[in-house]
Amino acid sequence: MAILAIHDLSCYSKSSLTVVIPVLEALGVETAVLPVSILSTQTDGFDDIAAVDNTEGMEHILSAYNRLGISFEGVYTGYLGDSRRIDIAIKAIDSSSGPVLVDPVMGDDGKLYPSLSDDLPQQMIRLVKRADIITPNLTEAMMLTGLDDGIRKLGQRDIHDLIDVLRSFGPEKGVITSIPLVSGGLGNAAWNGKEIRLFSYEDLGASFPGAGDLFASVLYGLTLRGDSFFGSALHAEDIACRAIEESLKSGRERRLGIELYPALREMSRRML
Numbered sequence: 001m002a003i004l005a006i007h008d009l010s011c012y013s014k015s016s017l018t019v020v021i022p023v024l025e026a027l028g029v030e031t032a033v034l035p036v037s038i039l040s041t042q043t044d045g046f047d048d049i050a051a052v053d054n055t056e057g058m059e060h061i062l063s064a065y066n067r068l069g070i071s072f073e074g075v076y077t078g079y080l081g082d083s084r085r086i087d088i089a090i091k092a093i094d095s096s097s098g099p100v101l102v103d104p105v106m107g108d109d110g111k112l113y114p115s116l117s118d119d120l121p122q123q124m125i126r127l128v129k130r131a132d133i134i135t136p137n138l139t140e141a142m143m144l145t146g147l148d149d150g151i152r153k154l155g156q157r158d159i160h161d162l163i164d165v166l167r168s169f170g171p172e173k174g175v176i177t178s179i180p181l182v183s184g185g186l187g188n189a190a191w192n193g194k195e196i197r198l199f200s201y202e203d204l205g206a207s208f209p210g211a212g213d214l215f216a217s218v219l220y221g222l223t224l225r226g227d228s229f230f231g232s233a234l235h236a237e238d239i240a241c242r243a244i245e246e247s248l249k250s251g252r253e254r255r256l257g258i259e260l261y262p263a264l265r266e267m268s269r270r271m272l
Helices: 017-026 055-067 083-094 120-128 138-145 156-168 211-224 229-249 260-271
Strands: 002-006 009-012 030-033 037-041 051-053 075-077 100-102 173-180 186-192 195-201
Touching: 002 017, 002 083, 009 017, 017 030, 017 211, 017 260, 055 083, 075 083, 075 211, 083 120, 100 211, 120 138, 138 156, 138 173, 156 173, 156 186, 156 195, 173 211, 173 229, 186 229, 195 229, 211 229, 211 260, 229 260
Parallel strands: 002 030, 002 075, 009 037, 075 100
Antiparallel strands: 037 051, 173 186, 186 195
């Protein structure tokens, strides 16, 4: 199986494609890429970032794939940043033949990421409607649904309301990640059709760039190989939490992104 990963590429630090490729390949998924942009580093924690916009290049690469008769059995999208790149991602999805995972990367902590336009959530809904699986964090789920504009602790009714709206866009499966829970700690709320399950975990009081990419990549890779969706979501949560714990334990500088080796080691122990 070969899939197309549409993400940005950070040349230094672990985030987006530098997490996606090794994780999916370790799970036996052949991974081609369509880079959205090329960055000297990931954007969280570095002051001077060189960025090369690859929007034109995306068009050329996708056209070359089509001319060569290269097709994909799945598409996985991450940070896109504007409507034109969303259009290109939709083209890629429409010419693919397998499951689509959309990670609608737009913001966190109740805010859009800097430089993104206020209409991006509405634009992102067009892509979400093409997805089989989506993995928004809580901020992104609220932006997509319009149900709230901030972060607060959620109970079961709040979570079900969010999922009802997200599911109405089309995705049969999905996970809302990093939900502060009324009952304490954090949780990921997963749905598969009409069934919903909440997986709670300890709030470690820290986050690392790339942890969300790690979660979504493990989830997608396990799902592609035929594992149960809820089982895949639980494994992805455990591995992402373990990677954060190990990154904290080793004293890793946050801006370097998630420490990947412990995650790959844990994946090997559990699943390979």
